[in-house]
Amino acid sequence: MSSRARVIPVTIDTRPAPTGPEEGRGSLRGSIRRSPLTWFFSLAFLLSWAAWTPYVLSENGLGVWHFAFPGAGGSSQLLGVLPGAYLGPITSALLVIGVTEGRPGLRAWRRRMTKFKVSWRWYAVVLVSVPAALTLSSVALADRGPEMPSAVVLAAFLPGLLLQMITTGLAEEPGWREFAMPRMQRRYGPVIATLIVGVLWGVWHLPLFLSDWGGWPDVNATEPLKFVGSAIALSFVMTWVFNRSGGSMPLVMLLHCGVNNYISIAWSDMFPTLSSDDTTHAFLLSSTTAALILLVATRGRLGYAPDATKAAKAANVTQRL
Structure with missing residues (x-):
């Protein structure tokens, strides 16, 4: 495993599979393969x-239905939110891949989902930069330094991150980033593709603001808008990590889950004077700042190398001939 970060082309075949006579223009399978x-x-x-x-x-x-979802520790999100999250992006991606690419496509999807072999520096950057960025933005809001996290928080941080990886990360990122982003980038380029996926990813969460996930009934009307804005900004960071790491989904999931884990476990302990609304502000400030830095530093390319990807795909075709 190299210790030097480099661009590794993402080689996902986005061409629709050929359709037979039984899969004409009026069939469901044919429609999925075309779009x-x-x-x-x-x-x-x-x-x-x-x-x-x-x-x-x-x-x-x-409160329309007089039934409450049970939950451990006063949280009902495990039974209330997670089933819908798993039924959405990851299930949809698997269904579409199964129809358009068949078993070879599903096997390739599994290989990409388990692409852990990237430079150790990438893991170090993600593990350090996410809490650092959120801490700095929170310091700016609080106008004071953070308090030392308790021993309980330190002990729970890594287990919490692992739990986030197999819940939130596994439910969402195989769809939004692993399936959608390569195809969207080939069609629209990295900036427009990220903007579209970021908007859809953020809007996908909106019904949850009508539940205790989003703080209902004490939800400010601007909170969903700020959340969508944060999702768009974070998407630019995730696109850069995705492209520069050669499409390493474990790394992308670690970035996403690092944000959730810090806010869920460490944030209130380190900044007890800030309100829950300030969480959204800290997230928006840190993600927007990081997105702007990356857009300027990469001149909007966000690590995307279409020429390298085309060359790699051509080499793969030649090897099969």
Whole structure:
């Protein structure tokens, strides 16, 4: 494993699979093969929002249904939120890949999802930079330094990060980043693709603001907008990490889950004088700053190397001939 970070081209074949006579223009399979991205985004929203409807309507949300989701430690999110998250992006990606690419595509998806072999420096950068950026933005808001985290927080930090990886990270990133981003970048380029995926990723969460996940009923009308803005900004950082690491999904998931884990476990302990609303402000400030720095430093390329990707794909085709 090299200790030097380098650009590794992402070689995902985005061409639709050929259709046979039985899969004509009027068939469902043919439609998915012609428009895989449209089907992925539509299914991701439909499946998640349908699964979240009971949670939103329950006592954990609008209170239309007189039923409350049970939860450990006073949190109902494990049973209320996670099923819809798993039914959305990851399930939609697997369904579309299965239809458009078959078993070879699913095997390639599994290889990309387990691409742990990247430079150790990438892991160090993600593990250090995420809490550092969130701490600096919180210091700016609090106008004072952070307090030393307690022993309980320090002991729970890494287990919490692992739990986030197999819940939030595994539920969301195989769809938004692993499936959608390579295809969107080939069509629109890195900036427009990131903007589209970032907007859709943020909007996908919106029904949850009508539940205790989003602090209902004490939700400020601007909170969802600020959340979507933060999701867009963070998406630019994630695109850069995705492209520069050659599409390492464990690394991308670590970046996403590092934000959630810091806010869930360490933030209130380190900044007890800040309110829960300041969490959103700290997230928005840190992610926007990082996104602007990367856009300027990479001149909008965000580590994307289309020429290298085309050359690698051509080499793969030549090897198969």
